[in-house]
Amino acid sequence: MTAALSIRNLTKTYGDKFEALKGISLEVQPGDFFALLGPNGAGKSTTIGIICSLVRKTGGVVEVFGINTDTHFSEAKMNIGVVPQEFNFSMFEKVLDIVTQQGGYYGLPVRVARERAEKYLRKLGLWEKRSTPARMLSGGMKRRLMIARALVHEPKLLILDEPTAGVDIELRRSMWDFLQEINAAGTTIILTTHYLEEAESLCRNVAIIDQGDIIKNTSIRELLKELNKEVFIFDCSGDLTATPSVAGYHTRLLDERSFEVEIEKGQSLNRLFEALTAQGLDIVSMRNKANRLEELFMAMVADNQKRGDKGVAQ
DSSP states (O other): OOOSEEEEEEEEEOTTSOEEEEEEEEEEOTTOEEEEEOOTTSSHHHHHHHHTTSSOOSEEEEEETTEETTTOHHHHHTTEEEEOSSOOSOTTSBHHHHHHHHHHHTTOOHHHHHHHHHHHHHHTTOGGGTTSBGGGSOHHHHHHHHHHHHHTTOOSEEEEESTTTTOOHHHHHHHHHHHHHHHHTTOEEEEEOSOHHHHHHHOSEEEEEETTEEEEEEEHHHHHTTOOEEEEEEEESSOOSSOOOOTTSEEEEEETTEEEEEEETTOOHHHHHHHHHHTTOOEEEEEESSOHHHHHHHHHHHHHHHHHHHHHHO
16 A cells, blocks of 8 residues: 655755654555554654745655655645644635635646635534634634635645644644544544643554654554553542552552552553452542653653764763
8 A cells, every 4th residue: 555655764954964864664554543642742743844835855755645745746735734833824814715725736627626715614613704804713713714724625634733732622622523423534644742631532543753853653543552540539428537548559649539550551441440449439430640641751751862962972
């Protein structure tokens, strides 16, 4: 199967000799919902810029559905839709005009561009704002407008660079639902985000980039298996007079009705619940103390940067 995106030995060195990308290789399969994660300055935006021809690479190969972006970029770009971090449309144009004109850039007839603009503005809850100048929209509406504009030519690959930054929780959830809908319909999605619960909820596969290198490339499921311990918070129906004690588990009282338990990889939740029940505790809820992917991400980046520091020292 031809990959939706294939990157081989991609490098980017700026004029000051800074290596933003150090020969990364990556494949995203058709229909995937893929997370590209990394701290600020890791190389995410440089990679996306190269895919979209906004940044000139130093070396390597980029192919979109088998089409080389160096030799046939006009053909390749028909398959790509991009939602950048920054708003880059005219704030004085009307919402419908912004989306329709984008269709024109991809050769869509005016009738088709209008139909698709209406389709995506309706799906994203912006149709009632179609005659409103973009500057009058809220930040969340502007984000949705960016997505509608990126989809008007119905690309097979959608790249989202921090699409929910600054968006409230309710709107973020509705955007998640929409993205899952178009992904289920066949659109391949690549997502960069600093909200790691977003990546864990939406994505099937992930690559973590740091200091211009891919330090992890696997499925979300396999990555989470590497977590050595988790901390769960338990809420009880009645007041606690002391910290619950269970042999082999670390516990800590939080307040009169909740406590946390550190569970190491391989330890049984069933045995924990049996022990808590035997103590007469009525557990009404249980939740992770922190996002699991965030814990792994922070540990991997820290380890990678320690190795880099040792290399410099040597």
